[in-house]
Amino acid sequence: MAGGMNTTLGFGQQQQQQQQQVQGLSPDEIFSNSIFNVSIYGDERDTTLARWNYLQALLGTGKAFYSQSQPPVEINSQNYLCRFKAMGYSRLPGKDNKLGFVVVKFNKTLAQVKEQQDLIQKLNQLFGNRPNMMIHIDSMKALTDNSCQIVIYIEEKLQNTNETKRISANETSAYLCQANLKYQLTNLGIQKVFPMTPPDEDQLKQYLEAPPKGIDHRMWRQAIADNPDSKTFIPVPLVGFSELKTRLSCQENETANQVAYLAMLEKEICDLKQRHINTTAKVMEHRRKFSELSHRILRIIVKQESTRKVGLALTIDEETIKTKLENMHALVSAPTQFRGKLSELLSQMRMQRTKWSSAGTSEYTLDKDSADEMENFLTMQQRAMELLIETINNDLKSIDIITDGMVRMSTNSVV
Known part of the structure; x- marks a missing residue:
């Protein structure tokens, strides 16, 4: 025992x-x-x-x-x-501290956060509902199935100058990380708050010197050596399928953001093209009006000069121009030149018309599509003629105004 x-x-x-x-x-x-x-x-x-x-x-x-x-x-x-490990590279996170971007992580889904209509109001309560402070949401994205993050920045309106300035990211993050606000952050579902600033040299050195848990030292050193751009990227371990899924989800979200941005750029380019077309049409319209006004002014000057030189003999320059114009008219009116060719074309057209009329058939036949196209074209031409008539009427009014002005000017000069 x-x-x-x-x-x-x-x-x-x-x-x-x-x-x-x-x-x-x-x-x-x-x-x-x-x-x-x-x-x-x-x-x-x-x-x-x-x-x-x-x-x-x-x-x-x-x-x-x-x-x-x-x-x-x-x-x-x-x-x-x-064995389910790999090394990847991510862009160095963060932006300038002066921009004031702060990351707020929620232990809620992105849909639940978007449903909170009074989210800005609740965040304002954390800062004491100060009237000169405005909280803005820069972006929102999902992290996992049960968590998401938003990026905010705060603008403060200065009382003396009525100008606005952004509060730095470190200052905003330090305020939200105070112990007396922890209970309120928990009630809002906020899990973590940190500034969206790039790491300094000491933090980056400390991160690169010690490999993450579960990563072999040689594997980590090799990943640092293989970094394609050490100033832009940092090595990131991918351990297990959950991190691989998270990275894939981040890449899909980033791809969706890029596609949305490209769609926005495409829309802006289409708008710019349309504006360019409209501007080109306006320029052409102004050029046409400028040409018409130039011809009107030229005709008015010609009439004015003709009226002013009534009874006076032609000058040497005018005699030279007259001789050139008479020679050009004689050249065009010659039987073997343009007038003879026009007469020949008219004769052929008359003969062709006579041939069709004697055959008892119509000269032309149009199918339905061609007839519709012809109708649309004629409708467009009719609208163009109406616009041209309207333009001519407006120009005639302008000429009347110019004529009355010149008459008054001549009357005043005579007086």
Whole structure:
């Protein structure tokens, strides 16, 4: 009986010693023991269980049982044996601190946040409902199925100059991260607030020097060395399928944003093209009016000069111009020149018309499409003629005004 009690006490002391040894180990050492130091059954079954734990570690999920006296180890994709890992590159986040962009993460879906009509009002309450402060939402996007983020900036209206300035991102973030606002942020579903500013050199150096958990040091150094643009991109680990899904979702959202931006640019380009067409039409219309007015002024000047030189002999220059015009008229009126060719064309047209009339058939036949096209063309020509008549009437009124003005000017000069 005493021997049994001693044996029991010895076993209890051994368990206690094992627990004390485990308690002194780091999580990584406990994880290694769960893979390489399985001791539950004391036979070949421990080897099989160790292989199963190793396979779970490679997959990055499951529970590793390795001791009767210790709880199982939770295996996730952050362990150093997980094979579902890759390295990617992301653009350095953040914008200038003066722009005041602050990221606010919600533990709600994007649809739930959009449904909050009084979101700006509630955010204003966090800042004390100051009338000279205006909160603006720059962008909204979903992060996961149950979380999203919005980017805000705050403008403050100065009382003396009535000008507005943006509050810096660090100042806004520091105010929202105060301990006395934590309860109100939790009620709004806000999970985290941080400034949307690029990391400084010390932060970037600290990030690159220490590899993330579960990433091999050599793999991390190789990713840093393979960075295509160290001033623009930083290496980012992709561990497990969840992070791969998150990155894919981010890429899809970014692609959707780019497509929307391209659609907006396409619309603006179409508007600019239409404005260009309208402007070109107006320019052509003004040029036409300018040409018409130039001809009218020229005719008025001719009439004025003719009236002024009534009874006077022609000058030498005028005689030269008259001679040239008479020669040109004689050249055009010659039988072998343009007038003779026009007469020949008219004769051929008359002969062709006589031939069709003697045959008893119509000269031309049009199908339905051609007739519709001809009708549309004639309608357009009729509208153009109406517009031309209206323009001529307006021009005649303008000429009357010019004529009356010249008469008054001549009367005043005579007086």
